[in-house]
Amino acid sequence: MARTPAPGTRDTILTAAAGLFYEYGVRAVGMAQVVEAAGCGKNLLYKHFPSKAGLAAAYLSLVRRERERSVTEVLRWSTDPADRLLALAGEVADRVRRPGYRGCAFRNYLTEFPGESDEPARVAQAYLADSRAQWDRLVTGAGGDELLADRIWLIVNGLYSGSPGQARVAVDWITELVRAPTGTVRAGR
Amino acid sequence: MARTPAPGTRDTILTAAAGLFYEYGVRAVGMAQVVEAAGCGKNLLYKHFPSKAGLAAAYLSLVRRERERSVTEVLRWSTDPADRLLALAGEVADRVRRPGYRGCAFRNYLTEFPGESDEPARVAQAYLADSRAQWDRLVTGAGGDELLADRIWLIVNGLYSGSPGQARVAVDWITELVRAPTGTVRAGR
DNA sequence: GTCTATAGAAGGATAGAC
DNA sequence: GTCTATCCTTCTATAGAC
16 A cells, blocks of 8 residues: 545645635636645646646635535525525625625636636636526515516625625615515515 | 838727727736737837836726716716716616627726736726716715715626626616605615 | 655746847 | 746656555
8 A cells, every 4th residue: 555645635725726816816826826825746736636727617616615505504594585685695795894805706707717618617607697596586586576686686796896895785775675665575666 | 211100109009909908808918919919019019118017007097088088978968967977877888788898997907916006906996986986976966875876886886797788777777766756866765 | 665745847838028 | 039937737756655
């Protein structure tokens, strides 16, 4: 038997890469930088990931898993669609307010690589489409119409690309829109 | 006798660079690509621009000038603050719907170079701050409060990073918010 | 000895700058 | 065009664990 492979190597590398990619951007971070941060050799990196694009795709998939775990957590709070919608809004706002927040990882990648259709781009686009669909389901589940879904998605987009100070404004607004005093939840005032 | 310098060389280079930078991103475009698109020699490029960062700053300044010219144009339509606000919203929506639209050039640069404080980053941040101030002035001029200004800026941010299809939703919503049936323009419903 | 890991050089392409 | 530097990727050399 030869030397036993370290068990968490892939995760170590991926975590290091994810931190760098998110903070400085995928394009700005070189593979040598990832290797240095992970404290491993280049060989090991290319053994676990086929290329930089593959590593970037794994990074975005990791962010997706973390985000989905957090979302699933807060959605457990209630079975009421309106409550779940507000819980989701609060989850996003919390993330935006976290120190070190530098925008949405998926939107950032698509901005860094416009028009690209490689694996990480597909991961990013798929997540954004699924995220939008989830918001829409919650809105319609809460009795909202298509217009309200469009408007809330507009706020969510603004929330992701705006300053952290706007988080409260966004959450309060969504709350107000969903908890419409008329009883029915529609987009119009 | 030396050859007389072509008069519009700087503009030719800058226009070519601007098109490439906006379409593919600043990081993705090399100086050789700019030279090829401009149809000039490399030495001429570095005669007119000190570095790539300098060229990028000139590109963002050009975008700012064009945008301000367009905004000034539509703001001439009316002296009524609410009308001007809606005219500004329409201008943004038109730009977002234009073919080849790939997001806000300033926001894109700051995403491509996070944490940077070089000249183009300062140009981008300055424009965004000034733009936000302009929106705020128009909202308060139309009788809106600070909350409404925050909310409209949220919509504008969402408009810039959303899909072109959301342009109409955004404009209609801003119109509805500004032309509040109660007569007074406030954020609350 | 055999396998895994690290460190670093080499390759080939491409970057910015002159 | 050239020069230097850096990019991603591969390969070599060496050290260490079994």
